[in-house]
């Protein structure tokens with residue numbers, strides 16, 4: 001990606017990764033991604049804010065060379081993860097006099113992950129400022145805007161916030177600024193679900209912190225920049241709130257059709273009661289879609305057949321992920337089938353130990369559902385309706 005000017009003297013110098021389809025060998029990237037890095041020129045000093053994934057380090061160096069940058073005084077590292085910090089060793093080879101500016105925790109991680117020499121750092125504290133000459137960088141330490149060492153950088157005079165992962169989206173686009181609100185909203189919500197949702201309560205506080213800075217531009221390190229910061233701040237305020245929606249997320253697997261019959265019946269039963277339902281066949285779905293659905297649903301019902309004595313491994317995987325992502329769902333249950341016994345529903349419920357949910361009585365059926373089994377699903381649908389009514393969602 002060629003370097004582009006954001007405002008005079010401030011440039012986007014990172015790289016677009018059009019082809020990447022998996023992040024952390026875990027997160028699907030259907031639209032690719034970008035690793036945004038920024039160059040800020042003051043009257044006296046020049047700062048690079050974050051770097052790029054090592055796979056794209058030559059694009060970053062090439063951008064800086066083509067801009068004629070001969071000196072970088074500071075390399076601000078907002079986050080130690082390699083997609084932003086991984087090109088730091090290469091930057092230090094090209095700009096050996098550059099000083100790395102970051103917080104103590106990030107320094108510690110950069111030394112561990114990248115073997116950066118300790119003497120290269122200038123450690124900053126929360127709200128500390130560095131002058132570039134008529135331009136000032138302020139650092140706000142915000143743990144858990146992905147990792148424990150994360151921080152934000154605010155360019156005060158231009159009111160540009162560089163929040164690294166926070167407010168990002170995995171989209172490869174040639175648009176520097178958001179151009180399509182709907183596409184960006186969906187990508188940002190998916191990104192929030194996959195990366196930020198486990199830290200929802202901390203991030204809710206940071207939304208207020210950022211509003212207090214009154215940024216004119218938010219420039220994250222993935223996806224397009226926001227000229228209208230309230231677009232993404234309002235979205236985050238909604239996603240991180242305690243408000244849930246009248247929705248049931250229904251991840252399922254079926255091997256021979258018994259569980260699928262229950263899923264189909266249960267889906268219709270919920271629709272008939274005015275409850276939105278989102279079924280996900282775990283043998284086909286993209287886990288990012290499932291994560292996104294859990295951002296604001298009130299209830300999750302996991303449907304599983306029994307493999308030997310426990311849940312299907314795809315259900316185990318999805319439940320493990322859901323437990324890590326800690327969605328704000330209020331209620332959970334399990335439905336499914338078994339042949340000769342097992343503890344599939346108990347195993348699934350035990351796996352949800354990080355999610356603060358009320359467990360509604362599961363419906364596990366031997367073999368193919370009969371009328372009694374279907375009445376059990378009606379009972380569960382009625383209970384969900386009652387719970388949603390108590391929350392004034394229906």
Ligand code: FEO
Nearest residue numbers: 079081083146165
């Ligand atoms: Fe985009 Fe946590 O790295």
